[in-house]
Amino acid sequence: MKIETIRHPYASDEARWAAVQRRDAQADGVFYYSVRSTGVYCRPSCGARAALRSNVVFHATCMDAEAAGFRACLRCKPDQPPLAERQAQAVAEACRLIDAVEETPDFDAIARAVGMSRFHFQRVFKAHAGVTPKAWAAARRAERVREALGQGTQVTESLYTAGFNSSSRFYADAGQMLGMAPARYKDGGAGEAIRFAVGACSLGAILVAATERGICAILMGDDPEHLVRDLQDRFPKAQLIGADGEFEQMVALVVGFVEAPRIGLDLPLDVRGTAFQQRVWTALRAIPAGETVSYTELARRIGSPAVVRAVAGACAANPVAVAIPCHRVVRNDGGLSGYRWGIERKQTLIAREKA
DSSP states (O other): OOOOOOOOTTOSHHHHHHHHHTTOGGGBTTBEEEETTTTEEEOTTOOSOOOOGGGEEEESSHHHHHHTTOEEOTTTOTTSOOHHHHHHHHHHHHHHHHHHOSSOOOHHHHHHHTTOOHHHHHHHHHHHHSSOHHHHHHHHHHHHHHHHHHTTOOHHHHHHHTTOSOHHHHHHHHHHHHSSOHHHHHTTTTTOEEEEEEEEETTEEEEEEEOSSSEEEEEEESOHHHHHHHHHHHSTTSEEEEOOHHHHHHHHHHHHHHHOGGGOOOOOBOOOOOHHHHHHHHHHHTSOTTOOEEHHHHHHHTTOTTOHHHHHHHHHTOSBTTTSOGGGEEOTTSOOOOOTTOHHHHHHHHHHHHO
16 A cells, blocks of 8 residues: 655745745744844744844744743744734733723723733724724623613613713614614614515515614515514514515615625615624625635634634524625535525525625
């Protein structure tokens, strides 16, 4: 039997040196290099000024480099977790600090607490969480308001529980947080007008519903009556209005997008969810048509690589099919996983976007 030897891409000093020259991040953790003239050792991707080849020595581990008398580079920090992991940890800590503050957070203080400048903190936070620190804080505050009102708490008590120090500020933000007046939200949407229409597309029946702020539901299925009942369950006390001709044009836009995803869909949304769900939904909308990502990758993109199950749950809670494209998320092996509107529909949508 013939045995083939798989050669490691960084097996030789020549290959390692080439990786250092191109600052190959894929080589980070595989090996380290030290520079005799400076006495430091680095990751292959280090952005420090290039060293002379004659001064460079390669090491398998940080311990080997330190045993040889070299100290860790202060720029690439090879003795610490990778930069992306450190940043994700910093963002997670910042989220905890923001969540612990009832009133408007001091973002400068939070940036200092996680070891960053204000500007760098803003950029890193948005890259990992998908939203700015201010947007995260607003979403978390909105979540506290929804929780309090959902438990029957009086509006005045809810606003102070959520960290608002004045009623005027609360009512100014209430529409954006809740999509409706606070009293209406507390009363299950009573008095809220939601227009809707049911149409047909190649994937079956499709229901589109909207408040005055934007689309609040896009549902797909085989039975139009079941879709209407689903909408009623979502907004039990709202006034559901069968749409007029103008609204049906919006339904036509959604149907057109389902049939030809490449045309794009840019409609205002009024989706209500927890701060975490909003992060996931924002990241979903950033996935281009024709591309798919795994749940693991999506969790990494929002800066929470350890919460894959929660990410899957947020995808499943998505109330607006196709507008928030949860169908673009697949298993790690590329296989299709659960889709609340049916695996066959998910498969069709992905195939159409890739065509």
